[in-house]
Amino acid sequence: MVLATQKSALHRILRALFYTLAILYLAGTVIGGAGLGWIAVHPFSHPVTPRETHNAEAWARENSVNFRNVTLTAPDGTALHAWYMRPSQANGNAIILLHGVSDNLLGMYGFGKWLVENHYAVLMPDARGHGNSGGMASYGIREADDIHVWVDWIEANDSTRCVYGLGESMGAGELLQALPREHRFCAVVAESPFASFREVAYARMGQPFHLGPWVGRTFFRPTVDVGFLFVRLKYGLNMEEASPEQAVVGLKTPVLLIHGLDDTNIPPYHSDSIQAKNLTSVVVWKVPGAAHTGAHAAAPRSSTEEFSSGSRRIRRR
16 A cells, blocks of 8 residues: 555656646747747847948058948848948959858958958948848848849949859858849859758757757757747748758859868758759868868968869869
8 A cells, every 4th residue: 555655656746747847848949939039030249330430441541442331221121231342453353241140241351351452342241130230130031132232232333344252151141042033143152151041040959068950850849940930920031941052953153162170050061961952053162170160260271272263163064
């Protein structure tokens, strides 16, 4: 009798523990998914300050570079902001530089100065929801049209032989998603791109635990699904559409993907997945020792050589 009573008590404790854990998991899934969805479309980003703009203008004057602080309106009414720099001895080519999440155009300013010194005109936009641009981040769903508008602006305000694109992380994914509609790019370089927003969400779920994307695909998959549903219902954004790997299918524009082999933020298999969709136009360069968007720091000389040789290899295909 005593043993039966003890077993019954143990069963009640285990049942109560199970229900408690189930409720906590359900609550965490719903609250966590909605919270992560909100954060995804409202990432923190510092505005570009007047002092930073003043310093960039001063550098431009000292180096005989035409500097323009540009604001235009996207088709959906969102105000977009960018800097445009054109050297006095321009080579006739322009490059659009696209930054990563929670950054602003200053994240690409070092590249911009280097390219200007090599006679390229450079446009550095703040992505929507970042810096001084309005709107909310959509990871390529709406930014693809913004890039199209920026190419229009370049063609209307400067005579160029070729427009190129260089994007990092989020900017890399946005750049690739612009290509099915925007055919005026002569070639693009995308460093540390994500294959799809869903796949990168799985990878991010595993990062706090130093585990792979399998954790996101299994234990945290309901949380990801809730986040996608929240964003779709509240903001009308279907994040399933944020998919660079689908954007490159059938693409003719030459694409060079760069991915650091030590990238734990967006693992290198993302670039492999993108290239697998288009083996004709897409080339991948994997950089030993490079972390997320760290190819230039890990291999500065090779980066310069690869930028030029990558496009030549693509064109020969």
